Amino acid sequence: MSRFDQRDLATNPYGKCKDCDTSLATEDAASAHMKETRHAVWVLNPSRERNIERHVSFEIETALDDAFEGLYRLVDSGEVTSDEIEKALASSCYIDEEWRRYVENGQ
Ligand SMILES: [Zn+2]
The missing domain is CATH 1.10.10 (Arc Repressor Mutant, subunit A)
Structure with a gap:
């Protein structure tokens, strides 16, 4: 594992919503949330x-x-x-x- 690898998404969610605090497990979940709510997302565990x-x-x-x-x-x-x-x-x-x-x- 290199420092550039994405950490295990099961224990390290992809991101967290800046507006409603929802934890977003994957990039797809984050994209869907942003599209549905127009909220912004912190990317905590990038690809x-x-x-x-x-x-x-x-x-x-x-x-x-x-x-x-x-x-x-x-x-x-x-x-x-x-x-x-x-x-x-x-x-x-x-x-x-x-x-x-x-x-x-x-x-
Ligand atoms: Zn949100």
């Missing part, structure tokens, strides 16, 4: 896929913050404009392709 998505988002945001800080220093110093950076980013950010290349080349 493995969702856990991995959250982790990947966190890692990318952290890396982007570092990259943007460095790029902004170039703008701040007057070497380049923000528009020039934006244009360069549009032609150079293919994160999923970069990931595939990274894995294929053995990192």
Whole structure:
């Protein structure tokens, strides 16, 4: 079992309603409850896929913050404009392709 795996739904419900406190055993139960009541749900025990998505988002945001800080220093110093950076980013950010290349080349 990895930290990304969904815990056993029999003992760890998928979520809990923010509005009426109902415990929702599965994602389907949560979806049905939201549809029927228009209530919002806390997700307490997300799927493995969702856990991995959250982790990947966190890692990318952290890396982007570092990259943007460095790029902004170039703008701040007057070497380049923000528009020039934006244009360069549009032609150079293919994160999923970069990931595939990274894995294929053995990192
Ligand atoms: Zn509810």
